Amino acid sequence: MSDTYQPDGMEPSIPRLEVRDVTVRFAGLTALDAVGFTVEPGSVHAVIGPNGAGKSTCFNVLSGVYRATSGSVRFGGAELTALPPHRIAELGLARTFQNIALSPRLSVRDNMMLGRHRLTRAGFVAAGLRLPSARREAALHNARVEEIAAFVGLTDRLDAPVGLLPYGVQKRVELARALCMEPKLLMLDEPVAGMNGGERRDMAELVIAVRESLGISILLVEHDMGMVMRLADAVTVLDFGRRIADGPPEKVQNDPEVIRAYLGATSETEEAAS
Amino acid sequence: MNVHASRPPGASGLAVRDLAVNYGPVTALRGVSLDVPRGAVVAVLGGNGAGKSTLLRAVSGTLRFQRGGITAGGISFDGAPLSAAGTSAVVARGVVQVPEGRRVFARMTVEENLRAGALGARDRRAAAEARERVLELFPVLAERARQRAGLLSGGEQQMLAMGRAMMACPQMLLLDEPTLGLAPLMAARIAETVREINAQGTTVLLVEQNAAMALSLASHAYVLEVGEVVLSGPAGELAASDEVRRRYLGVGGDAEARPTGGPSRRPALSRWPA
Amino acid sequence: SDKATGGGSGAAASGDGVKTGPGVTAETITIGMMTDLTGPYASFGKSLTNAQQLYFEQVNKAGGICGRQLESIVRDHGYDVQKAVAAYTEIGPKSVALAHVVGSPMVNAVKQRIEADQMLTIPQAWATHLLGSKPIQVTGTTYDIDMINGVDYLVKEKGIKSGDSIGHLYFEGDYGETALNGSKFAAGKHGLKLVEQKIKATDQDMTAQVAAFKKAGVKAVLVSVGPRQTASLVGVALAGGMKVPFLGSNSAYAPQLLATPAGEALLAAFEYVTAGAPMSSDLPAIKKLGEDYKAKYPNEAVDSGVASGYIAAGIVVDALKKACESKDLTRAGVVSAHRTQSSWGDQYGGAMDFTAFDKPASLRSYIVKPDKEALGGSVVVKEPFTADIAGEYQVPAGG
Amino acid sequence: MSTFIELLVSGISVGAVYALIALGFVVIFKATEVVNFAHASLLLVGGFVVAKTHPLVGFWPALLLGVAGAAALGALIEFVVIRRANVVSHSVLAIVTIGVDLILVTELTRRIGTDVLALGDPWGSQVLRLGSVNIPVTRIAALVAAGVVITAFLLAFKYTSWGIAMRATAEDAETAALMGVRRGRVSMGAWAVAGALAAVAALFMCVFPTPGLDRNVTAAAMKAFPAAILGGLDSTTGALAGGFVIGITESLVGGYQEELAFLGRGLGDVAPFLVMVVVLLIRPAGLFGTKELARV
């Protein structure tokens, strides 16, 4: 338990994430086939690959939504494959979802406060009786939520119901909620899908800012190669659940196998981002 | 049914005039006019919340599902108004939409989803042909015929949504962000498809965040901002205008002119606990 | 507030020197009814209400009681306990007695208050649990006595003999379980083996129960359930070639059944035990009641509720008259007056003794059988009688 | 032994009736993902119409009228309530149907009063004797009806586009509309069908061995819930299986009450629900139900 979170002022240690021969089988198909890679502390690691390659499945294994058929995922001292989602969350892994998964009727603030769940303690009794401890806790974490909202640029939306916000903003709320978990590893599943050039650039900057100011590791799934190339320190490429390439972006980008399976000869997104 | 034969000569295609749409108190479109000539591909660009999807909903007559409604203006197809008789009437006239965000029938199998797509088609044989075409276009759908659609990957779902719409052998396709979440290669494949079905005589109205791709496909384009048409013209011209390049192609440009108004100098975020 | 003044519930003496309490003014005596007009016993409740209002009318015509006119407040509880409790809270303070309360769950729900208020109450249920409470007067026999007499009848006249087994189909709850006590006792006495089958009011199809009885080879079946279940039971049994006598409690039969396909079977093999004379009986009092009722309610069906209600009304009225004689019309006064009567209502086919409240008022039962033509749908088979073993039976009075 | 067989047979035959009712739930659930608590009132209406009309027009026409009436009512409920209810949650709609049920049942029971209405069926109290076992002819009819109807639906759901349209609408009305599905028609059709089914079920519930139609019919209908659930709310086969399981459980527990007396009497009513709970513990989506799979 050496690297569980210690909120007593000392710098949290950012552990390394090691994925080893993770295999996931669903009735009749192998979504992940002995996939392995390592996310160095504080780095931005991208996972790319064609549709259905197994990227989200990989995220789902890391966050405990799916159970790996075999293989191991170590995050610092802990072995994740055996843990349920909420235990993994406690270890400091946070993620966003490919399809927005917010509570549409709750305000942005409440959605973000949910991110603080693992960092707060108030149970039914404490909350029900409004014990001073609960009130203090709420105030403290509410302040932090506003800090993060300002950072992500949601301050003016804090009290709007999420459901009525435009998609682009909802995407940012997802990121904000993940940040509210004070993660040591942040996993982003297609953060800029469905955004236009301008918004993509914003999001990219935001991700960079996160990494700079928090120094946490970031695992990124994205189809926008421009963004991947700009942000990633290392890239893992999946195809049909197998790892077909791994390494620094420019090396991967010119890997013929990757071009064949994923990028294609010329790609509009390239133009878009160039 | 045979698309070519059934096309009356000198038909006008889709015409939208001074359209205004509200969602309860929220006004989503005002004074929007646009034309989609028979056999053309027309693109609609615009930031998040600009009203693109609303426009398509208005054409297909699905606003009521969102508690919205047309408050002014009108829409006509081939001269005759697209009656308020309801969505099924619109589909019956061969105007079919690929809705935003995939919206596959998650609990039904891929196969059944495709059959659902054919419900609108008036003749079985054409539907059968269409099915051939869809499956060769997206082989993965054939592989997964028996899988529940909800379990497909994001991209696979997008392909299914596209294929499902094509099952109805539409005379006009309304595409809402068809490349959302697709890998570059697949996005290119979609682009191809659009060209192909258009070549076969299907008119296309394309809403796309991937402006580069959209402009490369379209003969003509409109730019929506907060519910109004701010720019329109031949695709080529628009692609050349640096306004569009900056805002929608995300190329060059400076912080001030960002569409989403994300704060340019964001407050630094310190590690928790502060 | 009006409440402040209206609070006093203590007894007071009115002009004519008669002690009065709640429900009694100088001009009127108010009697409550807690009935079921919308629930499962709607038709029964309606007959009760009609019959009692008829009786009070007749009394008023004859000049009322103690120079006071009788008034009635009716509340429909639709066989819902909460409504019953609410109803009692509403009409209790305004009434001197309750001429009828339908449903023993409802009586149970307000039993404590009835006792606290010393409110003379005639429940329209015949469970032993209702005995043992001074103000509550169960009329006639209780279900267990009926069953004891019934078994006696089976042995004496239907050729059931020691060693045979007989079945008993009964409802869960007061009704069924009271009846079961009787049948157990009688079976013991006569050396019969009793085969029990307990069901719920919602059960409709008695096939399984019939199968069970057949399996046990019963020679006769006692029936303490609702009319519907009776119909199903007898129908299935006969259709399945199980030709044995079926003997029911008085709540197991309703004339409506004769209209259904099961009617034939009932006419063929079913009889029931009851303390009250059927409407078709040739007792003058009952005959007159029949005529008066038809006269006042020409298009109302006549069922057992008519006689029960009328008799209950009679009990209350006579208690009031006695109380008037002793110049005490308070509730307590009425109850004690009532309890002085040791032989009441012979004209209705069997005198009742009200002096002991932990015993049934009577041990005599009729045997009655369905009949299409007869008024009230049933005719007497055997005039009222008491099984000799009935005397030894210790009635388990409720607290 | 013969008792056991007799109980088993009677259980199966009762089960057929439950199956018919359960199928009603299934149809609605597949079409609208609503658990229809108003089904009981559909039963009551169907039975009521038959009971009231058979003296005038004879049994078979009366049955037709009953089926038509219940179907019409079903369609009406859909048209007036379900279609307009602008709710996202199907559970809320389920509660709405409770409201509808309350209204209809109250009015119908008022009309029925405490009468027991005969349905004038041709089978009367005939029974078929197989050795020592007796089976009411009505129940054989029920068994046949259930078998036929349920196979029919099985095929309909699998192979007609009606089934597809129905399920599509149920899952996402807006997108289904984009496929050209007439939402109204589809779900209205489903409700009408469910109504028709209810009428048929009502017939078999109210004929021999039960004395006839009365207000308690609705209470008996409750037993079809465990049937539908443990079979799997979205499975026609499930409805049949569930019906049988419940019917047999009930009949055996009732028949062997003496032997089970140590568990307390009156177990017959609880047993079906206990069975249901056990099944759900093992298979949360019922025996044949498709289990809820979500991914992100």
Add this chain to the structure above:
Amino acid sequence: MSRTVTVAWWAAVAAGVVIAPFYLDAVWLQDGLFAMAAAIGAIGLNLLTGATGQLSMGHAFFLAVGAFGYVYFASSPSPDGEFGGLGLPTPLAAVLAVLLAGAAGGLFSPIAGRLKGAYLGIATLALIYIGHFVMTNATPVTGGHNGRPVPPMELFGFAFTDTPEPLVIAGVPFGALERLWFLGAAALLGAGLFARGVLRGRPGRAMNTIRDHEIAAGVMGVPVTRYRAGVFVLSSMYGGLAGVLIALVFRQTVPDYFSLILALSYLAMIIIGGLGSVAGAVIGAFFVSMLPALFTRYSDALPLVAPTGQEGIGAAEAAQILYGLAVVVVVLFLPGGLFGLFTRARLHLARRTPAAPPAKPSLTPTPEARNG
């Protein structure tokens, strides 16, 4: 909604509650008390169904557990040894009864934790039937079919009974009902505030997210299964408390009362009042429990309603029909229930801004275009 208005509003309510017993007849107080009990139960159900999206149709069972639990704990064994009892001090008995109800909920948690939607709803139906079976068979504890008399509550020597000689305040005799009135009001207030705290606090957010997006909730660190079970237990305890109060008002518990009808009426309450909010539950509870009373008492005054005993739609039936209708109408035309209507109206008065688009009543995720 400005503070002063809110304060004034609460003050008015409080005043109303305090003076009610001085003016209302016993029968109204009794209905009021039934309504208060119902409100407590409804709040509990709303935590479960409204806020967490767990449909429960077995709520009446937990009321029964509370009621019979209290009776058993509080009453001393009957001399003939037929009925048992612990003869504990009544306040303690009440607390234990509530805990017992919670425990009963806990026993059900293997189901409550794993099932959802319609399946859970109908699974909970089983509770009603099982409950009835136990109540009627465990005679020594429950008194069987006839139930058992309820020992009156006694707080610090102050008994909630009619006897001894009613203490008279301002000329009004304070009998059991008048005294219970305040007990009930206090209990309701407590229960309401507690639930409000839960809903607005950390648990509430977790519950809502479980309702809207189970997987997301898990990934955000919410132990979904445990939370589901927990909420179920909590709402069971609310049911238990309601049961205790009902028992005290009844003075005799009868199994027949805790029926399916009762359970369904609780669902009706939270729908009519408004899903997910405390106030909604309370409003709905009062609406549903007072309606029949109003009808029966004023049947002769009402059009279309036949006076007791005459042909036509009787008061009881009219009430039934009306509340069935209310459920339908609310869902059709008043998303957010009566409370939603109320708040929108208030917003309109407070400032003339258009109210926020009403939330559709929802126990499950809204199919937002992209919320998958």
